[in-house]
Amino acid sequence: MIELKLGEAHLGLLPGLGGSLAFWRLRGRDLLVPTADPNLAAQKNTPVAGYPLVPFSNRIGDGKFSFEGVDYTLAKNFSAESNAIHGNGWEREWQVAQHDSERAILFLDHNPAKGDDPAQWPFAYRAVLSFVLHRDGLSVEMLIANRDTRAQPVGMGFHPFFARSDDMTMQFAASSVWENGPDMLPIGQIACEGTWNFATARTIGETRLDNCFAGWGGKTVLGYQSAGYEVTIEADPVFQHLVVFTAPEKPFVAVEAVSNMNNGLNHPDLLENGVHVLAPGANISGVIRYKLRELRG
Template identity: 30%
Template sequence: MTPRTFQLSAGDLEATVEPAFGGRVTAFRRSGVDLFVPVAGRRGDPAKAGAGGCFPLVPWSNRIRDGRLTHDGRIIELVPTETGGSSAIHGHGRRISWRVLGDGGTSSVRMSYMFPAGEEGWPFSYVADQTVSLSEDALSITLSVENSSSSPMPAGLGLHPYLPRTPEMGLWFSAASAWPPVDGKLPSGPEPVPSELDFSEPRPVVLGLDQGFGGWDGSVHAIWPEHGVGLGIHGGAALGHLIVFTPPDRDYVCLEPVSHCIDADNLAARGVAGTGHRLLEPGERLAVIVRFQVEVF
C-alpha cells in the first residue's frame, strides 16, 4: 500500500504532510515560494531522510552525548543515531512511521505512534501525538508525549524546520543566554550572549553556528527581502530554548524551538542550571504548540 500523503491548502499557503515518513512536513510554501526547504528524492526509510521540511523532536531534541545518560542512579545506553558520530540524536519520532488518527481534509491531519520500552535502548514506553494544521496565514503544529511507563521518564519536545537560506536573509530573536559548543558540538553550560550573536535586532544570518540559546522569549523571525515575505516561529512557555544551525556549505538555516538544551539530561545530572530538563511522571503528558506565521510586506 502506498503511504498516504496529505496536501493541505488555505488561501495562498500549501503544505505537504507525510505521516509514514517520520511524521514530517515535507513542503510548506506561499504562492510558489518555499518557506521550508522541500524534501527531494524518492521516499524510503525515514531514518535516512535528508535535510528538508520540518520533523518532530520527541522524546528529546538534539544530542545525548555518546548515547549515554544518567537516570535514577543508573546509566542508560542508547543506540547511537548521529551520522558519523557517537551521540543519540533527535529522538525517535523522525525515524518512525506515524499512524493517522484524524483526517481534516485540506486543513489538518492528526497522527500518533506508541513506543515500546527497550527499543533502541530507551527503557520507557510512551505515546507521541502530533497535529499539523493550516490556516490562511500560518502552519501550526501541536506535539505531545505521554509517559506510559510505570516510572518517571526524562522527556523533551521540539521541532526541526529547514528554512531556505538566501543572500539577503535576515534573522531576529531575543534570548537571555548562549550555550556554545565547547566539546565538539556539545555545550557545558550557559554564557552571556556575545555581541556578535545578539539577534535582538534584525541582522544577516551568521554562518557556522550549531548551538543553542536559553531564556528564549518564544519568537524568532526569518525574513527574505528578495521575496517580500517573512516567517515568524512562535512557541509557548514550554519551549524555552532555541537551537540555531547555519552550516556555511548548505543552502538552509535551521531554527529549532525546543524545550531543553543540547545534552540536557547529562548537564542537569552535573548540576548545570537552566537546561530545561524535566521528568514526566507515569501518565503525565507534555504538549507544545508552534505556529509558523507567514508575514508579508
C-alpha cells in the same frame, strides 16, 4: 503522503517517514527546503522539510545518561557522530488519527515492553503531532505522554529547514548561548553579546552556528527583504530553548523551538536544562506557530 490545502497554502506530510513535513508552500513560495541528510539513516536519504524531535531534542553525549540511579545507553543514530541525536520519533512510522483539508493529527506509540527497541528509548511513551494549516501560516502542536510505569525524563521540539537567501535576516532575544566542544556538546554558557546577539535583526550572511540559545523570548523573525516577506516563529513557554543551525554552504537555516538544552539529560545540575520529568500518566504539550507576513502590502 497526506496533503493539506487552504487557499494558497499547501502542506505535505509524511507520516510513514518520522511524521516529517514533505513541503510547506504559501502564495507560490516554498518556505521550507526539503533536505536529505545521509547521516540520518532512518530517513532513507529522502528529502524532508522538517521533522519532530521526541522524546528529546538534539544530542545525548555518547548516547549515555543516568536517571534515578539507573544508567542507560542509547543507539547512536547519527553516523557522523558518537552521540544519540534528536530522539527516535524521526526514525519511526507515525499513525494517522484523523485528517481533513486543513488539519492532520498523527501519533506514535513507543513501548519497549511490546517489542519496540529500548536502545531507541528505554521508556514507553505516546507522542501526538497536530498540524493545522492557516491561510497565512502553520501551527504545530506537540504532546508527549508518559505511558510507562516509571517516571521518565523527556524533551521535545520541531526541526524545520527554512529557505535561505543572501539577504536573509534573523532576529530573536535570548539571554545566553551554549558554546560547543569538538563533539558538538555544550561546554560553557555565555551571555548573548557581540556576535551572539540577535536582539536586532541581522543578516545571516557568512554566519556559522550550531548552538542552543537559552532564555529565549519565544519569538523569532526571519526576514526575506528581496523576496518581500518575513516569517515569524512563536512558541509556547514550554519551548524555552532555541537551536539554530546555519552554514554558508547550505541552502537552509534550521531554527528549532525546543524544550530541553542540548545534552540536557546529562545536566541534571542545571535547573533550567528544560528536561521535564513526567510521572506515569503525565504529559507535556505546546504549540509552535509559523506565520508569513508580506512586506509589500
